[in-house]
Amino acid sequence: MNQPKIFLEECAHLAAEAFQFLKSTTVADRAKFMHAVADEIEAIGQELLDAAHEETALPMGRLAGEKARTVNQWRSYANAVASGLYTEARIDLSEPEKGKSDIRKYNIGIGPVLVFGASNFPFAFSTAGGDTASAIGAGCPVLVKGHSGHTKTSTIMARTITEVVARFGWPNGIFSHILGNNVDGTDLKIGAYLAAHPSIKAIGFTGSYYGGKSLFDIANQREEPIPVFAEMGSVNPVFAFTHLLNESAESLAKEYASSLTLGVGQFCTNPGVFIAVKGTGLERFKRALEAEIVKIEPATMLNSGIYSHFEKNKKMLQDQGAVAVLTESAIAADEGQGAPIIVHTSAVNFLKNKVLSEEVFGPFGILVEADDYEQVFAIAQQLKGQLTITVAAQSQDIVEHGDTIHVLKDKAGRLLFNGMPTGVEVVYAMQHGGPFPSCTDPRFTSVGPDAVKRFVRPLAFQNWPNAFLPEELKNENLLGITRMVDNVLTVGRV
Amino acid sequence: MNQPKIFLEECAHLAAEAFQFLKSTTVADRAKFMHAVADEIEAIGQELLDAAHEETALPMGRLAGEKARTVNQWRSYANAVASGLYTEARIDLSEPEKGKSDIRKYNIGIGPVLVFGASNFPFAFSTAGGDTASAIGAGCPVLVKGHSGHTKTSTIMARTITEVVARFGWPNGIFSHILGNNVDGTDLKIGAYLAAHPSIKAIGFTGSYYGGKSLFDIANQREEPIPVFAEMGSVNPVFAFTHLLNESAESLAKEYASSLTLGVGQFCTNPGVFIAVKGTGLERFKRALEAEIVKIEPATMLNSGIYSHFEKNKKMLQDQGAVAVLTESAIAADEGQGAPIIVHTSAVNFLKNKVLSEEVFGPFGILVEADDYEQVFAIAQQLKGQLTITVAAQSQDIVEHGDTIHVLKDKAGRLLFNGMPTGVEVVYAMQHGGPFPSCTDPRFTSVGPDAVKRFVRPLAFQNWPNAFLPEELKNENLLGITRMVDNVLTVGRV
Numbered sequence: 001m002n003q004p005k006i007f008l009e010e011c012a013h014l015a016a017e018a019f020q021f022l023k024s025t026t027v028a029d030r031a032k033f034m035h036a037v038a039d040e041i042e043a044i045g046q047e048l049l050d051a052a053h054e055e056t057a058l059p060m061g062r063l064a065g066e067k068a069r070t071v072n073q074w075r076s077y078a079n080a081v082a083s084g085l086y087t088e089a090r091i092d093l094s095e096p097e098k099g100k101s102d103i104r105k106y107n108i109g110i111g112p113v114l115v116f117g118a119s120n121f122p123f124a125f126s127t128a129g130g131d132t133a134s135a136i137g138a139g140c141p142v143l144v145k146g147h148s149g150h151t152k153t154s155t156i157m158a159r160t161i162t163e164v165v166a167r168f169g170w171p172n173g174i175f176s177h178i179l180g181n182n183v184d185g186t187d188l189k190i191g192a193y194l195a196a197h198p199s200i201k202a203i204g205f206t207g208s209y210y211g212g213k214s215l216f217d218i219a220n221q222r223e224e225p226i227p228v229f230a231e232m233g234s235v236n237p238v239f240a241f242t243h244l245l246n247e248s249a250e251s252l253a254k255e256y257a258s259s260l261t262l263g264v265g266q267f268c269t270n271p272g273v274f275i276a277v278k279g280t281g282l283e284r285f286k287r288a289l290e291a292e293i294v295k296i297e298p299a300t301m302l303n304s305g306i307y308s309h310f311e312k313n314k315k316m317l318q319d320q321g322a323v324a325v326l327t328e329s330a331i332a333a334d335e336g337q338g339a340p341i342i343v344h345t346s347a348v349n350f351l352k353n354k355v356l357s358e359e360v361f362g363p364f365g366i367l368v369e370a371d372d373y374e375q376v377f378a379i380a381q382q383l384k385g386q387l388t389i390t391v392a393a394q395s396q397d398i399v400e401h402g403d404t405i406h407v408l409k410d411k412a413g414r415l416l417f418n419g420m421p422t423g424v425e426v427v428y429a430m431q432h433g434g435p436f437p438s439c440t441d442p443r444f445t446s447v448g449p450d451a452v453k454r455f456v457r458p459l460a461f462q463n464w465p466n467a468f469l470p471e472e473l474k475n476e477n478l479l480g481i482t483r484m485v486d487n488v489l490t491v492g493r494v
Numbered sequence: 495m496n497q498p499k500i501f502l503e504e505c506a507h508l509a510a511e512a513f514q515f516l517k518s519t520t521v522a523d524r525a526k527f528m529h530a531v532a533d534e535i536e537a538i539g540q541e542l543l544d545a546a547h548e549e550t551a552l553p554m555g556r557l558a559g560e561k562a563r564t565v566n567q568w569r570s571y572a573n574a575v576a577s578g579l580y581t582e583a584r585i586d587l588s589e590p591e592k593g594k595s596d597i598r599k600y601n602i603g604i605g606p607v608l609v610f611g612a613s614n615f616p617f618a619f620s621t622a623g624g625d626t627a628s629a630i631g632a633g634c635p636v637l638v639k640g641h642s643g644h645t646k647t648s649t650i651m652a653r654t655i656t657e658v659v660a661r662f663g664w665p666n667g668i669f670s671h672i673l674g675n676n677v678d679g680t681d682l683k684i685g686a687y688l689a690a691h692p693s694i695k696a697i698g699f700t701g702s703y704y705g706g707k708s709l710f711d712i713a714n715q716r717e718e719p720i721p722v723f724a725e726m727g728s729v730n731p732v733f734a735f736t737h738l739l740n741e742s743a744e745s746l747a748k749e750y751a752s753s754l755t756l757g758v759g760q761f762c763t764n765p766g767v768f769i770a771v772k773g774t775g776l777e778r779f780k781r782a783l784e785a786e787i788v789k790i791e792p793a794t795m796l797n798s799g800i801y802s803h804f805e806k807n808k809k810m811l812q813d814q815g816a817v818a819v820l821t822e823s824a825i826a827a828d829e830g831q832g833a834p835i836i837v838h839t840s841a842v843n844f845l846k847n848k849v850l851s852e853e854v855f856g857p858f859g860i861l862v863e864a865d866d867y868e869q870v871f872a873i874a875q876q877l878k879g880q881l882t883i884t885v886a887a888q889s890q891d892i893v894e895h896g897d898t899i900h901v902l903k904d905k906a907g908r909l910l911f912n913g914m915p916t917g918v919e920v921v922y923a924m925q926h927g928g929p930f931p932s933c934t935d936p937r938f939t940s941v942g943p944d945a946v947k948r949f950v951r952p953l954a955f956q957n958w959p960n961a962f963l964p965e966e967l968k969n970e971n972l973l974g975i976t977r978m979v980d981n982v983l984t985v986g987r988v
């Protein structure tokens with residue numbers, strides 16, 4: 001399906017117009033809007049779950065959970081917007097005797113945002129997902145390029161948001177939903193066309209490295225470069241240390257197998273690499289892991305494209321030198337189903353062959369067996385940027401290998417002490433975003449209320465009359481937001 | 495002067511090592527260091543002012559003021575670092591009954607930062623300037639590529655910082671000062687070489703569009719792209735409205751002439767474009783402006799390169815069609831001196847000929863005379879990103895031309911209501927940074943304590959033992975910083 005250029009231009013034009021409107025709304029106005037969207041999404045019936053189940057093969061239970069998560073995102077981001085924290089409002093009052101002006105600054109929406117839906121979260125990271133919620137919260141109109149893997153689901157979500165826009169009497173251009181591949185009559189992808197469009201001021205994306213990096217390059221080569229928040233996944237290594245392995249190899253194996261195969265391994269935070277030093281603890285872990293993996297049932301992947309990529313990449317990794325299969329599911333897989341598999345190799349080989357550090361999207365793990373902790377340290381140093389790194393350790397391990405852990409801090413957005421990285425909580429302290437190449441901008445998170453901060457920029461007013469200031473900066477502080485006034489945080493008036 | 499590759503590699507290597515050290519320091523440690531640097535800079539004697547005066551021709555009074563400002567930057571950024579506000583520490587405590595983990599996040603230094611000194615602020619935006627202070631405050635080692643226009647001044651500043659590093663017993667690599675042009679034996683500029691170096695994780699720059707954009711392109715084409723904070727200047731337009739002009743044309747002319755020629759017009763925030771609708775108010779403004787400009791003495795510019803650029807660009811602008819000289823200094827200028835000059839043109843011509851919107855660095859202004867407010871609105875819409883925009887208006891003007899002012903909000907980092915944009919106060923509410931092409935990243939400021947935020951990224955810890963958390967995130971909060979704990983800002987312990 002293609003779209004005529006005139007339609008895309010109209011969407012971009014309406015978004016630019018709607019931005020002029022949204023700039024005048026307050027944090028309270030937008031929070032109210034977001035709560036209304038949350039309520040409407042919550043109210044959609046079985047139709048939504050059925051469509052998503054049909055289009056993504058995700059189980060009903062998981063989809064119901066994801067729907068609740070999506071509603072929670074709209075609500076918690078709405079509350080965060082209402083609190084005004086993300087506006088980072090600062091007021092420095094004038095001191096005429098010192099010649100100091102009255103200066104007030106707050107974060108304002110950056111402009112229309114282009115959002116790309118992700119395949120693996122048809123609700124929470126797609127049309128009505130976290131990028132859309134946080135962009136609108138920030139005061140930015142959104143153009144969603146809907147994911148081709150779940151167009152019916154996306155259309156239901158888009159209709160819901162559009163209805164709320166109409167009910168509020170807000171301009172249509174606040175939200176547009178665009179499906180399709182190319183710009184009609186050209187070889188140009190719709191996403192690439194819009195990413196280069198002068199009306200677009202930022203991009204949110206969750207998906208492959210190839211997709212995210214292409215958008216990043218387009219965005220930086222524009223006449224006016226724009227920020228791109230592309231979350232491109234990673235291998236989320238688990239570093240397991242000796243004391244912990246010796247103590248609890250079996251429970252760690254259970255936990256790891258479960259995390260690696262959760263949702264047929266189709267999570268950005270799937271722990272695809274496991275690193276440990278050889279020894280009795282690791283041998284016990286391997287036996288326990290085999291016992292777990294053989295009995296895990298293959299399950300249908302999101303779509304045929306993801307399935308065939310999984311099969312191809314898994315084979316490619318297996319075919320590397322000095323790599324052997326450690327264990328795989330003993331249950332026969334149908335066409336389209338991802339069967340869990342774990343390969344293993346030496347640390348020396350892992351360090352040498354960069355292909356082994358590439359993400360295989362699906363239930364695929366690689367166990368790296370090191371001879372000693374020098375090799376583990378070398379892996380930590382060589383590691384590329386990750387969304388998460390898990391340190392499976394006891395306190396004594398941290399004491400003994402502080403240097404390795406210190407280096408790991410440079411390589412991830414979130415460091416776990418035991419536990420597994422799948423399961424990304426929607427809270428303020430969450431960081432979902434890590435150093436390149438896991439993301440194009442590690443300075444921001446795409447999960448949690450701080451996600452709103454991606455779509456703003458500071459604007460300062462100097463000696464501006466109170467009556468014409470935005471509500472967030474007026475003396476009265478009728479919105480009751482937290483502001484810094486003459487270096488002190490306060491919710492009071494000036 | 496060239497530098498051997500081995501020296502540059504050593505600087506980069508030492509910076510990377512020093513980052514491992516700085517990562518373990520607390521906000522309090524770094525604040526103490528910054529206060530010590532402030533004290534030492536304050537203590538430098540006449541030697542510093544003499545060197546700067548000799549190298550930049552800036553008057554002694556201005557240099558003394560800039561030195562005090564530089565000391566104030568180190569101190570106020572130190573206090574900001576100590577307060578921990580920039581760390582945006584967030585703690586979400588675990589709720590085992592809901593299966594929620596303990597997650598804690600704070601902003602950590604991004605890694606070694608490459609800083610380019612600016613020509614026009616030999617203290618405040620150069621070797622020991624705001625970029626260096628804010629990067630070290632954030633926990634990042636700094637490599638300064640010293641500006642060729644004031645190497646002696648920079649060397650004194652570098653020596654001062656180096657002495658403090660030694661006194662604290664911190665690694666040398668925390669601060670390196672690099673002078674010169676090319677990498678020895680190559681055509682490659684030292685700045686370009688370092689900008690592409692894998693150890694460098696961010697770049698701070700103040701200077702020309704050409705220089706800043708080149709660094710931006712290098713940074714984005716690296717294997718690991720890195721953020722570039724390039725402040726590249728702008729024309730900082732003044733939009734003067736009718737009620738204000740009718741009321742106070744003469745005082746506005748005085749104020750504008752003074753701001754335009756301050757420091758021989760060598761400020762990033764120099765108001766190079768003045769826009770107003772024709773009428774008696776504007777005619778009075780023009781007469782008054784002429785009376786001011788003719789009597790302003792030409793003065794020596796920063797260096798011969800800047801002088802010759804000024805002469806060339808000023809001539810180039812004058813030679814555009816439908817542009818005439820309105821007024822210029824009546825006092826003869828010596829070689830190397832910038833003589834104030836103002837040209838004028840119609841709004842129609844200004845809209846048509848993009849060359850007229852280009853910055854001329856020096857005491858050069860262009861007065862744009864519009865036939866009506868539709869043309870003023872069109873100029874606002876066409877305007878590229880600016881550091882500042884000044885609205886010279888009475889309240890009634892804002893009421894009548896709210897649409898124009900609403901559009902102007904998209905085009906600048908700082909909006910002034912009357913007053914002039916030169917004079918950038920070092921306060922929290924300051925925004926020095928605007929939409930492209932005034933800056934490469936409008937989401938950050940290079941002046942004020944928030945400048946520290948350029949050089950950090952969030953790092954989250956999940957279920958991490960309290961003993962091994964960074965001091966900023968420990969239960970005890972011995973640093974007494976403001977943190978968000980379970981959605982509430984507090985300075986208390988957990």
